[in-house]
Amino acid sequence: MTMNFAYYIGCAAQQTQKEADWAAEAVCEELGIKLHRMKKATCCGAVSLRETKPAFALAVAARIFVEAEEMGMDIATICNTCLQTLSQANHRLKNDDELLDSINEVLKKSGVAPYKGTVKIKHLAWVMVDDVEADVLKSKIKKPLNGLRVAPFYGCHSLRPAEIFEAEAGEKAKHLETLIELMGGNPVRFDGRDKCCGFHVMLSDAKEMRQMVFNNTTSAKEAGADVMITPCTLCDMAMGSYQGIAEKSVGKKVGLPEMNFAQLLGCAMGLDEKRLGLNRLHVSPRPQLVARGVL
Structure with a gap:
């Protein structure tokens, strides 16, 4: 059975650590996992943006989540910092309706669809263990x-x-x-x-x-x-x-x-x-x- 994920590659794997991306694609191909690259996704913003401009950081993350929702897939990543940044934003948006509404208003002004809160953020290593049968x-x-x-x-x-x-x-x-x-x-x-x-x-x-x-x-x-x-x-x-x-x-x-x-x-x-x-x-x-x- 083929599994599909919106692939959030992160900045490092596109520049200095390209081998991690190559290896991820190679092993996923063997396991029937399809990684669909997110063509509109930006940098996750990491810790610096989250600390200096928290509302902006949430809007950036929500925009990424909307792209995944439009693709009909959960997100898989190979960067711990992207994982933490996106997971923290997702956790806050899913557990605070007022915050979600305010961030969706920001997205609306930018012509982006509202985030419905349906996306899960996974590390590819979790997918290998939790979603792929051990046998x-x-x-x-x-x-x-x-x-x-x-x-x-x-x-x-x-x-x-x-x-x-x-x-x-x-x-x-x-x-x-x-x-x-x-x-x-x-x-x-x-x-x-x-x-x-x-x-x-x-x-x-x-x-x-x-x-x-x-x-x-x-x-x-x-x-x-x-x-x-x-x-x-x-x-x-x-x-x-x-x-x-x-x-x-x-x-x-x-x-x-x-x-x-x-x-x-x-x-x-x-x-x-x-x-x-x-x-x-x-x-x-x-x-x-x-x-x-x-x-």
């Missing part, structure tokens, strides 16, 4: 991970505040561990699992951001991880792209391969590594994957 997903695993030790780095924006999300979050979150086990890997429990990646202080406090990256990757490496996966393009950028910069800043080597969860899932499905963008990763996971017979 179906397991049947697509052609190259099991054979015990590969995988550190699931959730980041913070897909976990907190738990009450705004459409799936289990907070301390109960286990989507990544479930996927790792279905792929034949061993989830590694480590201290940085639910910490912030540091992306959002990259410009305001570069030194602190690099220390956060170093602490999280070191925590996973010392716990025995072969690779780390994240569900977020911004976490990918921080933990992968900035890992080398963090090493130089702290003066110690980590060398932990980091990849998007969809990339590792694609590897386990036996998909072409170039299609998954493995060549774009800053610390290659090829040695670890070859050693386990995945590549």
